[in-house]
Amino acid sequence: MSNRIETPLDLLHIQLKNRVIRSAVHSFLPSKDGYMTDAEYAMYEQLARNGVGTIITGHCCVDELGRANPEQVNIYADCFTEQFRRAASTVQAEGAKFIPQISHAGPRAIDNDDLVDVVARPLKKEREARALTVAEIIHIEQCFIDAAKRLQSAGVDGVQLHAAHSYLLSRFIDPTFNQRTDEYGGSVSNRFRIVEEIIGGIKKACGDDFPVLIKINIDTKHEDAAAYHEDMVWILRRCQELGVELVELSGVDFINQPKTATLYYLEEAARLKALVPELPISLVGGVRSLADMEAILAAGIDAVSLGRALIAEPDFVTKSLAGAEKSICVSCSRCFVLPNLHPGIRCVWAWKAEKARQKVQKMQKSAE
Ligand SMILES: Cc1cc2nc3c(=O)[nH]c(=O)nc-3n(C[C@H](O)[C@H](O)[C@H](O)COP(=O)(O)O)c2cc1C
Numbered sequence: 001m002s003n004r005i006e007t008p009l010d011l012l013h014i015q016l017k018n019r020v021i022r023s024a025v026h027s028f029l030p031s032k033d034g035y036m037t038d039a040e041y042a043m044y045e046q047l048a049r050n051g052v053g054t055i056i057t058g059h060c061c062v063d064e065l066g067r068a069n070p071e072q073v074n075i076y077a078d079c080f081t082e083q084f085r086r087a088a089s090t091v092q093a094e095g096a097k098f099i100p101q102i103s104h105a106g107p108r109a110i111d112n113d114d115l116v117d118v119v120a121r122p123l124k125k126e127r128e129a130r131a132l133t134v135a136e137i138i139h140i141e142q143c144f145i146d147a148a149k150r151l152q153s154a155g156v157d158g159v160q161l162h163a164a165h166s167y168l169l170s171r172f173i174d175p176t177f178n179q180r181t182d183e184y185g186g187s188v189s190n191r192f193r194i195v196e197e198i199i200g201g202i203k204k205a206c207g208d209d210f211p212v213l214i215k216i217n218i219d220t221k222h223e224d225a226a227a228y229h230e231d232m233v234w235i236l237r238r239c240q241e242l243g244v245e246l247v248e249l250s251g252v253d254f255i256n257q258p259k260t261a262t263l264y265y266l267e268e269a270a271r272l273k274a275l276v277p278e279l280p281i282s283l284v285g286g287v288r289s290l291a292d293m294e295a296i297l298a299a300g301i302d303a304v305s306l307g308r309a310l311i312a313e314p315d316f317v318t319k320s321l322a323g324a325e326k327s328i329c330v331s332c333s334r335c336f337v338l339p340n341l342h343p344g345i346r347c348v349w350a351w352k353a354e355k356a357r358q359k360v361q362k363m364q365k366s367a368e
Pocket of ligand 1: 025027057058101162164250284285287306335
């Protein structure tokens, strides 16, 4: 029988109760000093109660100098560890897995005048980033390893390395950004070296059985897309050799996709999966209905990851299984700015739907 979204998925060291993963999404709900708020915990609980088998947190910062958002959850020091215990146990009580995403913003870091990147480059607003030294690369690797160790001690089910969307690790992998001439640039094995050293370091510090996942761009803005495809095949095979639990495939341009587009990366993801069949893969990008989820599984991909559909409707999975035709998310991406303008509101469509519901309720009451 073919896999359905309710089918459990056996990874190397853990079993996911179904094929649905909440992809990492920065919620704008944490406090400005790097801690989850009650609203953040409630969000995770609601997702876990509504058919999401695995929850990956929004990007958590491993280095004080690599923060991407003022209200980002931090994990760069011991004081940030305990908050993950409550989140993990809340999610695990629903039978779901809780996997923090760990990240370094590189040149997109805030509150930092000394910006660093894989190579030196001019940035917007007449700023520039300088190239990381090898000693600094090794320091950043250690920050990721220390973060994983802290998270393991808080009882999480694994960690996901954020190596997508132009954050620091993805910039090493992608030749669009990486023109280094040392052992961290050039060949794909060199460009992947920082990630590989982090994975090896985490396995050494936390044990071989501690699950390490990775999110990576399936595509590139580099002119040589065919070469990047070959890079991806190499990277996925290497991930399998390194004992990576699951690779989540995303892309560089999800935000620029036409609003009506769905399953942006499915074709290439299916090609890659066929070439590296033993490696568990999930796909994120433009999943807006049960039919979309089923199409991903039918293409041979192991799991389905959801971003904006779960911002719009945290119960999107249960609703879909109960017959809802499609998500209310129209990929407007206002969820990237709305929470800053109107704290607490994460999706304009969800907000409108709630207002309409309240209006009907009020009318019904006054008619009684
Ligand atoms: C508001 C918002 C915040 C996001 N934060 C993260 C993040 O912290 N880490 C990450 O890897 N991706 C992040 N993403 C990207 C999503 O995980 C996902 O890859 C992307 O939205 C495409 O999937 P979708 O079409 O299902 O939304 C974010 C997306 C949105 C809309």
